Amino acid sequence: MSDNLILYTNPQSRGCIVRWMLEELGVPYRTEVLEYGEAMKAADYLSLNPMGKVPTLVHGDRIITECAAICVYLAEVFADSDLAPKSDDERARYYRWMFFAAGPMESAIVNKNIFGEDAGKDKQEMLGYGTYQLALDALSSVIKSSAYIVGDRFTAADVYIGAQLGWGLQFGTIEKREEFQEYVSRLSQREAFQRAHALDQALLKEVDEA
Structure with a gap:
């Protein structure tokens, strides 16, 4: 200690x-x-x-x-x-998706599960995430594209995003998409x-x- x-x-x-x-x-x-x-x-x-x-x-x-x-x-x-980004390419993905998950993604999940539906079309442009499905699709795109958020290397972005997805899958606040489940399963094997x-x-x- x-x-x-x-x-x-x-x-x-x-x-x-x-x-x-x-x-x-x-x-x-x-x-x-x-x-x-x-x-x-x-x-x-x-x-x-x-x-x-x-x-x-x-x-x-x-x-x-x-x-x-x-x-x-x-x-x-x-x-x-070695949990921080090392190159400009890694840095771009790292900050983009870390703060997407902390901002638009979390807001989309919370609003969807508290209010039960997306805002009307006339209000969606005012929201940072647009719709719950749009936010999930955006996160799916990066999860599908590589083993980890910045590419082929585990970073702090995977800790944050992996934990958020793990909770969402466990408590049913995030759709059980195959790519999410595979990603969380892989991270959960880490000794830490x-x-x-x-x-x-x-x-x-x-x-x-x-």
């Missing part, structure tokens, strides 16, 4: 994405588990994350929130991990993913028994 790198999380949150990223890096870190409710809204935690949500990563004197931002930050700071999953499952059991 390390007090220089602290992950504030809950095993039933997007903190699982950051856990996976940290396990891919193989660096020491400490985990602080927060329960939903008062713990996340306490003044000391709000000083770290004014949204009162997890995850939050504290790295020395630096505070980083938002999963995509945390993944990008860690990949760049721990450059020896399995370590992260085991750690969060153990935390979940502790929370349930508390």
Whole structure:
């Protein structure tokens, strides 16, 4: 464990994405588990994350929130991990699809599953994703085009996008397209993913028994 790198999380949150990223890096870190409710809204935690949500990563004197931002930050700071893009071609795909998934894709999934239908045609131009199907088709295009987001090499973009797709497939918020299932299955075989999953499952059991 390390007090220089602290992950504030809950095993039933997007903190699982950051856990996976940290396990891919193989660096020491400490985990602080927060329960939903008062713990996340306490003044000391709000000083770290004014949204009162997890995850939050504290790295020395630096505070980083938002999963995509945390993944990008860690990949760049721990450059020896080779999880950041190396060329301009990789960089273009990496940032394009990382932030597509964090912005339009997540909005499309949330809106579709909360409201049950797309906005009317007169409103679709106002949305960053247009329609749920259009967003899924766009993501399908990159998943089909190569083994990983930037090409033939695993990066932090695969951690973020793979985790989002994995949750979506598990909970039925994303269509079970063959390319999505194959991609998630391949990523779930990674040792770091399995370590992260085991750690969060153990935390979940502790929370349930508390």
